[in-house]
Amino acid sequence: MALTGLGLVVYVVFHMLGNLQLFEGPHALNSYAAFLRDMPILLWAARIGLLSMAGLHIGLALQLSIRNYRARPLEYTIHRYRQASIASRTMAISGMALLLFVGFHLLHLTAGVIDPAFADRRDLEGYRDVYGKVVHAFQNPFMVTLYLAGQLGLGLHLSHAIASSVQTMGFEHAALNRLLKSLGPVIGVIVVLGNVAIILAVFLGLVR
């Protein structure tokens, strides 16, 4: 779980960095999207890798939850958490929210099923108009709400997941523990802020 989780984190960070090119205008984002699509073998290798990592991650999470439940089928009468953060206690919920969000996101921006108006549109240079698609999406308050909710799930999940993976893989050192523990929340906040900046910049009319 730790390894597949970290692989997915790397994707989410690079995806956010790539999407920030929206702030450079249509040419930057559309030519970047075309660059990624122009290498079908690499694109499909990355997609299959991503899908396998996500599948393994979810499968192992389910297996772990079942083992956890079987180890103590009776609920504790009193729950008193000493150290567990909200993020760590809600991993299953934030994970499921994230899965729902990604499913919706793929149908929306990748497959163009949810809002087909912009699915195959081209810009003036003949590139697929990914910029137009994103701007069109976040001018809609319903989409803005859904995507912001997705970022909440993402932020919560990342803030516990990264520190937990690092610990699972045995990276622990008395002098570095505080730094390693803050890695998750810091990366989580950076990714969420990057994504929220995109959503709100369009919604507030700063990017059109």
Ligand code: HEM
């Ligand atoms: C504001 C936030 C986000 C924006 C603006 C955004 C934008 C996009 C766009 C425009 C595409 C389609 C690219 C194309 O048609 O060439 C895409 C695909 C995708 N996004 Fe996002 N995304 C966001 C957040 C996320 C998050 C949080 C995740 C994962 C947790 C994610 C996962 C994916 C995946 C898996 C694909 C499919 C990539 C492929 O075509 O193989 N996205 N995103």
